[in-house]
Amino acid sequence: MSGTTQRRVTASDIAQAVGVSRATVGFVLNNTPGQKISDGTRERVMAAAARLGYRPHRAAQTLARGNSRIVLFVMPDWPLEHNMRRYLDEAAHVLDEAGYSMIAYTRHPGDRSRPLWESLDADVAVGFPAFDADTVASLRAAGVTNIYPDPSGSAPLPGITAGTKLQVEHLFEIGHRRLAFAAVPDPRLAALNEQRLTAARQAAEQLGLGEVGACTVDHRDGSAVAAVEAWHDAGVTGVVAYNDDVAAAVAGAALRAGLAIPGDISIVGHDDSPLAALFVPALTSVRMNSAGLGRFVAQQALHLAEGRPAPQAVADVRVNLVARESSAPPAG
Amino acid sequence: MSGTTQRRVTASDIAQAVGVSRATVGFVLNNTPGQKISDGTRERVMAAAARLGYRPHRAAQTLARGNSRIVLFVMPDWPLEHNMRRYLDEAAHVLDEAGYSMIAYTRHPGDRSRPLWESLDADVAVGFPAFDADTVASLRAAGVTNIYPDPSGSAPLPGITAGTKLQVEHLFEIGHRRLAFAAVPDPRLAALNEQRLTAARQAAEQLGLGEVGACTVDHRDGSAVAAVEAWHDAGVTGVVAYNDDVAAAVAGAALRAGLAIPGDISIVGHDDSPLAALFVPALTSVRMNSAGLGRFVAQQALHLAEGRPAPQAVADVRVNLVARESSAPPAG
DNA sequence: AACAGTTACTAGCACGCGAAAGCTATAGTG
């Protein structure tokens, strides 16, 4: 805060302070393999760097190196917030240790600004869920060559439907035999919704259960109430919801229709959001190991960034069911 | 995808294609003021740039220019998600139009990776809420000189407590005379909680109401039930909650204690989160003009980035109350 | 015709860093 216009500390400043060439400083700071540097010089350079508060200029590194060491995570704009957090935190940590920076970017449909990848020169773009064709084209046009999941490969992200299976099994285990699936109205979620519905039906079939009907449920119109009443009339006692919001919508409709939860109908949510614990009655839900997924994806991204072939490891995505008040054995 | 290793298209490529010097290309692409370029040349350069798919190398620009044109928004890790979204979207749009990129960064207390500003060279860091002293020091150490809100100035972000006033006034207007404040247990929110409590008390005083008691409410322990029962015994009929989550915790406790909402007790939340609409009974809440705040903050950041003094405009932060089922005139 | 003024450019440096290539002592080898 003295009148001096503070200039950036560069590697040249260190070189001058120590009395060596700038190249030597570079070799020390980067630990350049195949370069012999005496211990004394090494120490003096490190000390000077610390003393002067040297911070490499990222743009200059990017320019010289040819890669930015930035990994861009593009997230959907639907709320998985609490899970997303652990996922991103873990991924950031893994990348950070490898010398990369992670930038998480939430893209919204109505977004009026250019997507971040057009101005960021990321080494890798990671999409969750996988990028659609338009986005892949946009990424490619912006010069992003490393994309995960691989747009050409058709392998979906692993374990995305394990939770749904758990929902069905939980209801089966406590005695429910007639189930229904509550779908989400948001069109952005249509693809994932379809995956989970299919998974629910497969799980039901494996358990020898009858057909699983599906209804889209919205708390803002009458669809939730209509669905609940139809299910009740049809003898459905267990509802598998797409997520906790949908579960709450179903539960709300049931309460307003005078049904008891879980007396008349059991409901299982998904994602274990704060809402699940706050709702009355508290919602049974599915919690997932987001950190494991984050670690896995970050490693895939690193392999991509450095041109190595990605190991065909399987993601460590454990899910488990959190039983609360909204599910219980059926009456009678 | 042909065997050719695709090299980046640079300004030199354009120059060569058109048959002019690289400097000329630069002048055309940047519309450099004070430089005369003939219309013919200008057009040919633009055409070649488009044809070759030229994209300026951001790192090189940053290096040459001396600034990155990146504004870093550091967000808290508490969920304001739906409001945050509009706030960030609007800010990103304003910055985008000015040629800047916005990067939103959510920092978590348990975060194991280095904060993003250490590796990003942002021109401006914007904090919401305002950065604490430690963070300011960390930003300064990382070379971030432009910080908003100004760490030296003590002016708080505008309009942060307008919603609280609205909560109190709403309850007053429909007839409540004895109010209480439900505080949030999360220590990260202590400062904001204090601000809102103070605002609630001021509003109550202006309306000639008695003392507003405050209780911290957590749905995971018995504190919510205890608070509700104490309030009910003390004749409190209206509860002003810190946010919708707290409102839900209070409402849940009331329901479990056998009280009717809004018959025995009215509850007003804050932020108008999805939870407010999903809860049974639906929660009265406060919605705010996050987009207006985003626009305002983005403009402040731009002024900071370009070294102009920030205009002392007032943020356009309208708030309004959304009445739902959880509030009604008191019985009797 | 000599001169100034303008237009429309070009040459070239600077930004900070990574790293290949070169250079100089000294140690080791026959």
Add this chain to the structure above:
DNA sequence: CACTATAGCTTTCGCGTGCTAGTAACTGTT
């Protein structure tokens, strides 16, 4: 003692862009 090998440096180039300081051609003026 000549010759090679190596440790430990330094010189220098290149990354792609912004932008200042020229410069050549042309136009208008007296």
